[in-house]
Every structure is written in structure tokens, then in C-alpha cells.
Amino acid sequence: MSWVVEHAETAELFANPVHPYAKALLHAVPTVGLSRRNGEGFLLRGEVISPVNPAPGCRFVPRRP
Numbered sequence: 705m706s707w708v709v710e711h712a713e714t715a716e717l718f719a720n721p722v723h724p725y726a727k728a729l730l731h732a733v734p735t736v737g738l739s740r741r742n743g744e745g746f747l748l749r750g751e752v753i754s755p756v757n758p759a760p761g762c763r764f765v766p767r768r769p
Contacts, residue, residue, distance in 0.1 A: 709764070724748055724767045 710723040721727045731746035750767030753759060 707762075709762070724750075724764045 710717065710721060710726040712722075717726065718730065721730055725748075728746060728748050748767055750764075753763045753766065759765075
């Protein structure tokens, strides 16, 4: 099962993703001949939800700022 985690115009989503999962996906896109965006990797911070007993709703709530 999947969910829409962010809804935005394409240019806005690529320029300024808000949801942690959208940010992680965009930072995972490989680049040819370039270093990572801003020269840094990307780490999803926060607590990981239990896959055995997940809370209802968005699984990224504990990772949001």
C-alpha cells in the first residue's frame, strides 16, 4: 500500500520538498559527475516506527521537524 506524502507543483517540489520522505527520495537521485546536493549526504533523523506495530497515520510523524 502507498500514500501520497506531498502534493506540489513539480518545480516547487524539486526546489523545496517539505515531507521528510520526499526530501530523502530527491536526495537519493544519482547525479553524474557532480557531488551530492550542497556537498552533503542526507540523513533522515528521528525515531523509526515499529514495522510490527505501526501507529496509524503517517509513518514519518516522529521524523518531522
